[in-house]
Amino acid sequence: MRKLEVGIQGGAGFTGGELIRLLLRHPRVRLAGATSATFPGRPVSLAHPNLRGRTDLSFSRKLDYGRLDALFMAGDHGDAMAAVPAILRRAGGLRIIDLSGDFRLQDPALYPLWYARAHRAPGLLKEFVYGLTELNRVRLRKARLVANPGCFATAAALALGPLARAGAAGIVAVTAVTGSSGSGAKPSPVTHHPTRHANMRAYKPFCHQHVPEVEQLLEALAGKKSLRLSLVPVSGPFTRGIYAVCQAALPAGWKAGTVREAFRRAYDGCAFVRLVEEPPSLNAVVGSNHCDLFATVREGRIVVISAIDNLIKGAAGQAVQNLNVMMGFDERAGLDFAGHYP
């Protein structure tokens, strides 16, 4: 069986490293190349020492888009909106999965508000399908261009999608704690070990750019104005994962069973979403494409807690999952593993 030829634009970051690691073991894919502006010509193991001895691949400056079937874009925000129009002119049939925020919002007017920049390719926004696999699978099957969700967005949307579909509305208070790998491979004050270690620090309260993509999805799922996010992101003292605690009022007329049934229906048959009966542990999902979800109801309140690996289900793993869905592969191809525990 001919393997799919795929490339990675921006392979030296943490997400790029996970993409390389996953794609090297994907049964239906051949990793044709990965670019890096920092390490051109150098072995990928220089940036990703876990991959030493597992591949002979070196980073390239460029990819030959014409020879690729699919392209993952794992560069900085702003890179994809600058590059995609030209790429599509050269290789019109190429499937693209963009892991940045550049094509997640359908409304170009939102970019200046949330990303502090005008969109450079607004005409393409409607062509991108939002890649929250479990909640948008039908559209992804026919997609050619995919906007892969943000890590906080994945955690929140998986927690809230079933409630939105069932008609819930109003404010959800979300406090979501992220590991430091979410800030990328480049050192900065917020990821300086001496001050990140054993610390907790909230940032961008109510203002995180992942909010609108979740609200856009929830509205699409509900077919009307739906839940609104009041999100407080917190930097946590660990490397991997997002742990999101979502609290809302129980909608009038709902019971515990309404919630349970909404989750059961939303994720029935979903290999990567596990409904758990106790609050989840982050370390049970780290290293895997799983999302563990817990929901409970008490005295008119709902809490939903979701746990994901930010670089896998929150980035590279979901990107591969989206490729699988687009290509008609088994959705689990290349992702069918548990992380180690503990």
Add this chain to the structure above:
Amino acid sequence: MRKLEVGIQGGAGFTGGELIRLLLRHPRVRLAGATSATFPGRPVSLAHPNLRGRTDLSFSRKLDYGRLDALFMAGDHGDAMAAVPAILRRAGGLRIIDLSGDFRLQDPALYPLWYARAHRAPGLLKEFVYGLTELNRVRLRKARLVANPGCFATAAALALGPLARAGAAGIVAVTAVTGSSGSGAKPSPVTHHPTRHANMRAYKPFCHQHVPEVEQLLEALAGKKSLRLSLVPVSGPFTRGIYAVCQAALPAGWKAGTVREAFRRAYDGCAFVRLVEEPPSLNAVVGSNHCDLFATVREGRIVVISAIDNLIKGAAGQAVQNLNVMMGFDERAGLDFAGHYP
């Protein structure tokens, strides 16, 4: 100047260790003794190796209550309610600061619900003053018996007290992450390093026993039904501190300035509460009796974030602070230090 003779009942736990450390350097206090059922006759440095060479004190089995001016009780929940009546019979004038939950709730009917046991000394409940120092200072000045608040309760009450006083009501969604030292010195599955490290795990959602003491205080501050807590505690992968994120709807008619003013007024002149302009960092308060508080308002929502050291402001430090207030000492005596950073 004669020093106050104080004793510690239950000195081998983490809270006991902090009490010993603080009291050894308190300018107005002489630490007369500390009991331990586990280490009777052994040096306190066996349980608290940081104190090696800093004191010759050994744990005793018992204290001579008649020779004490004040007693800190740092045993397990249930111990104090069993012991206090007899202690008071023997030493009626003794000042007692109980760090357990045994005397925090005024209504004995709440104990079976939140602590799964009937109260053994319900007649004493009304005599204990709730020791959230900054919010109950006037009553503490005349107190002889003090119920020292829980660690989550301290973090939440300092965050919400000003809003309650200003008349806010309704539900507050609180997600509060705690360090492992809050679980005490005895190993257990929830503090097993391999599974606690790099992990996050919620527990007792909506059901934590610190909820009613906060609601009781807020009601007292408001003089009417006030804010209600929807609390999700989370076990975090660090040793020290509580980081509480509190979200609520902005009450009708309030503006950002209303909130700012409520906090300013509540904590004006309070040495240990610091109002900060950015979300606080936990590591800025760890090792000290400080609480860093941040409040902001946006689109009809309030978020208040509080950070404390769970064993100091959340336990031993606040207990000493309460002693200072009761005795008319400078409130900062023995507590006038910053933690190290980073």
Add this chain to the structure above:
Amino acid sequence: MRKLEVGIQGGAGFTGGELIRLLLRHPRVRLAGATSATFPGRPVSLAHPNLRGRTDLSFSRKLDYGRLDALFMAGDHGDAMAAVPAILRRAGGLRIIDLSGDFRLQDPALYPLWYARAHRAPGLLKEFVYGLTELNRVRLRKARLVANPGCFATAAALALGPLARAGAAGIVAVTAVTGSSGSGAKPSPVTHHPTRHANMRAYKPFCHQHVPEVEQLLEALAGKKSLRLSLVPVSGPFTRGIYAVCQAALPAGWKAGTVREAFRRAYDGCAFVRLVEEPPSLNAVVGSNHCDLFATVREGRIVVISAIDNLIKGAAGQAVQNLNVMMGFDERAGLDFAGHYP
């Protein structure tokens, strides 16, 4: 192709969990069962939440040895020496890989010294082959009973084996830092999170029970008295991995090239040993069966540094590797993956 039927005795510990995880994805193996005295009849995901949804297997009380081709024993020290004789009477042809220390030392007189107990099946000691795969592969190909090395022993032996083969002798000073998962799944004071977090603590200086198995192997490799270990184990504040720093005098007549060549020759063609040019990073091997080795020479001194995942290359992974060698499978079967980074 018929798959090998394998069982795990003692599947609820951390090593047992890794064995289950690895064997579930091993292409040549069917995991027939795993025992647990603690969780009989309960799903394996109760002990290993990472495996939820990945297997329907429940723990059993017993295994039907007669239907197994191979058995992994992952119980406590002492269990295997008690059980193996009876197992072999019932299932004489069974291949056994024991992950405890029970059959690692050929000389029964050493057990009272290092394990504080007399051996209960001394007659079997000579039948067990020591499973340090890379250094004992020839004998393992014909083995039926394998004593899987200890985690410190694996790290130290891989670092020192090439020097021993090349004729080095004398004392090696080894300081080896281990993650907390090496202490197992049962909570204890040494793995209590509040005191293990951000801490370092040496233990059993010069007296760790992994010393004699390394010296025995080095002597076998050298064919004479060889290097002797002066080992100081240290408990480190992380969950996974062993980082061993080995220092020795450069033998007379050796040069840097002698060392380099010894390592190259020892590990040429070894998929899991990676010779690295800079001191290794532990996080480059965690989650994989790799050992990263660094050796350098300066002013008459050698330092060799090795890094492994204690539960994979130091336990479950090497056990599977040994099964592969015994069965004539590709040595990498079921182990051909990198861990995630970071």
Add this chain to the structure above:
Amino acid sequence: MRKLEVGIQGGAGFTGGELIRLLLRHPRVRLAGATSATFPGRPVSLAHPNLRGRTDLSFSRKLDYGRLDALFMAGDHGDAMAAVPAILRRAGGLRIIDLSGDFRLQDPALYPLWYARAHRAPGLLKEFVYGLTELNRVRLRKARLVANPGCFATAAALALGPLARAGAAGIVAVTAVTGSSGSGAKPSPVTHHPTRHANMRAYKPFCHQHVPEVEQLLEALAGKKSLRLSLVPVSGPFTRGIYAVCQAALPAGWKAGTVREAFRRAYDGCAFVRLVEEPPSLNAVVGSNHCDLFATVREGRIVVISAIDNLIKGAAGQAVQNLNVMMGFDERAGLDFAGHYP
């Protein structure tokens, strides 16, 4: 009593922050000012959020040396050798404690080898006294210029000084693990949280610049060629502390009692060195000026293990201790506290 006027050159780094924290509570000192090139005119709490509310001090661009009694220099390596000559010309009687490596080595020829730069003020080298307080106290009492030891050097010298005094010689294998705060306040790849967390990584094996200052001190203590260091520094996954494991051959004719006696004699009456009977725990010294030392002998080998807080005993605390000795203050002034535990 008139307080000593002291200033800090370079107060915005981690060591500067600890100096400020310590000096603010020092009973004999008034902190007159602290400079920062990064934050001139800004409150010190901007760099050191633990100090918020504890001081009104802002960083200045310059200090008025003429009004100071003592100056701590906590800038980068190279700054002090550039600045001290001019400072002394302006304020000849000023006492200076330099925390960089600039004046630690007596022999100017060593600087190009170990610090990759020629010394700019070689004439001053002999005037600086090496500030390993416990081992050089007599000379420090009369010192005006002090070179404060490096953090690794402090840990190693306290471990080895007694052996050197007793006449030991030969190679000592030292593996010393450091927290990330030793790398300073500026983000860099080696302190990037995602890759430092849960990691171990050796660096500069045998080549660390703290080696020659230890050997120089040991030689001075022995009065002849003494122990030589074979040091492998390791970056550990914690913020604070150095844990040094030192292994050597037992000198001919020595017994366990020889070692015990050497340590007892060296540190008798030393408030900050604690001889412990079990291998020390790093968390028992972090937050304090203590050094916990353990020494044992077995089969012709000695192991000495030392644990210090790298920023206190390994930097700012020892600097204050040296000030105390120089000034004839109680050596414990401003340092008489334990860290918190756990």
